[in-house]
Amino acid sequence: MLPLMDWVLELLSMERTPFRAYTVSALLLVLLALLFRTLLQLGSSWHRYYVNCRRLRCFPEPPRRNWLLGHLGMFIPGEQGLSLVSQTVTTFSQVFVTWMGPFLPVLSLVHPDYLKPITTASAAIARKDYVFYGFLKPWLGDGLLLSNGPKWVRHRRMLTPAFHFDILKPYVKIFNQSTDIMHAKWRRLVASGSTSLDMFEQVSLMTLDGLQKCVFSYNSNCQETPSDYIAAIVELSSLVVRRQHRLLLHCDFLYRLTPDGRRFQRACDTVHRFTADVVQRRHQALNRLGREAWLKSKQGKTVDFIDILLLAKDEDGQDLSDEDIAAEADTFMFEGHDTTASGLSWVLYNLACHPEYQERCREEIKDLMRDKESEEMEWEDLSQMPFSTMCIKESLRLHPPVTAVSRRCTEDIKLPNGHVIPKGNICLISIYGTHHNPAVWPEPQVYNPHRFDPENSKNQPPLAFMPFSAGPRNCIGQNFAMAEMKVVLALTLLRFAVRLDESRPVRRKPELILRSENGLWLHLEPLGPSCESRPPAPRS
Numbered sequence: 001m002l003p004l005m006d007w008v009l010e011l012l013s014m015e016r017t018p019f020r021a022y023t024v025s026a027l028l029l030v031l032l033a034l035l036f037r038t039l040l041q042l043g044s045s046w047h048r049y050y051v052n053c054r055r056l057r058c059f060p061e062p063p064r065r066n067w068l069l070g071h072l073g074m075f076i077p078g079e080q081g082l083s084l085v086s087q088t089v090t091t092f093s094q095v096f097v098t099w100m101g102p103f104l105p106v107l108s109l110v111h112p113d114y115l116k117p118i119t120t121a122s123a124a125i126a127r128k129d130y131v132f133y134g135f136l137k138p139w140l141g142d143g144l145l146l147s148n149g150p151k152w153v154r155h156r157r158m159l160t161p162a163f164h165f166d167i168l169k170p171y172v173k174i175f176n177q178s179t180d181i182m183h184a185k186w187r188r189l190v191a192s193g194s195t196s197l198d199m200f201e202q203v204s205l206m207t208l209d210g211l212q213k214c215v216f217s218y219n220s221n222c223q224e225t226p227s228d229y230i231a232a233i234v235e236l237s238s239l240v241v242r243r244q245h246r247l248l249l250h251c252d253f254l255y256r257l258t259p260d261g262r263r264f265q266r267a268c269d270t271v272h273r274f275t276a277d278v279v280q281r282r283h284q285a286l287n288r289l290g291r292e293a294w295l296k297s298k299q300g301k302t303v304d305f306i307d308i309l310l311l312a313k314d315e316d317g318q319d320l321s322d323e324d325i326a327a328e329a330d331t332f333m334f335e336g337h338d339t340t341a342s343g344l345s346w347v348l349y350n351l352a353c354h355p356e357y358q359e360r361c362r363e364e365i366k367d368l369m370r371d372k373e374s375e376e377m378e379w380e381d382l383s384q385m386p387f388s389t390m391c392i393k394e395s396l397r398l399h400p401p402v403t404a405v406s407r408r409c410t411e412d413i414k415l416p417n418g419h420v421i422p423k424g425n426i427c428l429i430s431i432y433g434t435h436h437n438p439a440v441w442p443e444p445q446v447y448n449p450h451r452f453d454p455e456n457s458k459n460q461p462p463l464a465f466m467p468f469s470a471g472p473r474n475c476i477g478q479n480f481a482m483a484e485m486k487v488v489l490a491l492t493l494l495r496f497a498v499r500l501d502e503s504r505p506v507r508r509k510p511e512l513i514l515r516s517e518n519g520l521w522l523h524l525e526p527l528g529p530s531c532e533s534r535p536p537a538p539r540s
Contacts (some may be wrong), residue, residue, distance in 0.1 A: 013412050020239065049103065055422045056105055056129040059097040062088050070099025077245075078517070079507040082403075086133060086436045086445070093439035095415065106426045108404075111440060112213065113416045118407055118427055119463060121473030123152055127470070129406040129426050136334070137242050141267050141323070143331030144476060156476065157322065158312040159328065162305060163476055169379040170302040171214050174375050174485040180208035181223050183495055189522055196501045198344040198519035203488070207337040207344075210484065215305040215329055216278050232270040239264045241511040275326045283322060288391035289400035305332060317472055332477065340481045342401035342513040343467070344488055345520050348448050350395045352498045352522050357449060361388045362493045375494060377487045385486055388493075392485055396467035398447055403432035403510045405469050431466055432510070440464050472511070499527040 007420040075081045075098065087095065087105050094111040109115050119128050127148050140146055144155055159168070182202060187198060205223045208230050221228040239260055243249045255261040286294050291311070298307065308491050309325045320328070364387050369375060406428050413421040421427060436444040441451065441464065450456060452465075468475035475481070493500075501521040509517045 012314040040114050052407050058419045060092050061097045072100050077510045085433050089433045089437045102430050108428045109432045110430045110437050112114040112461035115463045117413050121431040123472045126407040126409050129408040139413050140331045141327030143327040144333050162308040172379050174213045175484050176208050179488050179491045196521050196523050203344045204341040207341045211336050217304045229274045233495045235267045275329050307494045339401040340515045346399035347392050347395035348498050352500045365490045365494050382486045390452040393452045400467045403515045405429045499523045
């Protein structure tokens, strides 16, 4: 570096010679070329922005805060923001645009007819937007949630058999076991005087317990004793949400320097060590025994998610790598526990608000269990709960666990009214907005399970109800989630009456999933195996 500086200083101080003139001219030309290139890039960017703004003028938008902030800070993740979404879709019932500052437009789609072009587009065209999902990358790697292109297509094909009904049937026994553990704990807590419990806390541990058994065939007993692996997953979810709301920490370099960034890395290491250890040991056993002997050793046993991933092959006969298997297992643990816990917590809340529906569900389940020797749900029972299923679906409509998913399309998307969404813009598939759109669902704020009576719902567009998203990138585990929710709801209503804790108001808060700000607290009343249930007091 020093010889170069000496040369420059010598060049500047040398006498006026042709060499000096040529050198200075060359430097000036380089600087001018760089400046011209920068100006061209800025001009090109400004022109693209101007053209994009002109093309977006055909879309309605709510009033902005001001020209600089746009709608930033209006649709905040909380009760106020969700209420504003409900008001907005009443006025703009198809699609509307919001501006996150002066330069970032977001198109929100809230009607089935307008969602269809996006949700039915191929995964290569309607790609996931990484403004937020990118924060999950160090944790989840290139699993189904975050991958795109040929890799996503390959993995989706290879993983689809893992969620076939024949694979899911044995998991019902695990759902029963995890629910039994939770209920035994509830009875002890109620007996000790804790009649009001936070459903999110309780049900999240239960779903994590069940998932560890279904994915890894591993029993951590996390509902009774602390588990480093489970604690790490809970901490990672919390840290990702916290980072989302701190703009300065969106920069990876800055985030790694903060205490939260270091905690995130430690939690990632804990999760990755556990998953890698299970995958490695299972792979070694498969290689030692051989495929045929391995399959024979699994006869009569529950085949877990890791087993299926180890045996999966693509069209060319290629296996998944250990890294890919670990990424898919971590993704399933992340996506499977929070969303199902949210769905279950909110359906219990809604039934606590409507004791008449709660009692009707309980009677349906009692009839189902009447001739059984034990209180255990079986796969065949899940199709014999029509009214309880309607209650679950209506709760998923009113309180969808995931309120929105985003896409950034690589091609222009034409809408039914002839308007075109220019490629490169963020498209928000607003699940909450669609579910609360009065043009789609009359009286959308009312909990009414009869909407999903087969007679009433037969004329409803498929995309009117999409708690598990829709299209090629819909939730691959939705049958798993629905089966678990049915088992847990049935056993819970058979053993407990639930009612609201009026001292703890419920304020919705969308984070990774839809939560309640200070937990979702319900009073529990144990029901004896032979005594008649008493409906909870109606909501005041």
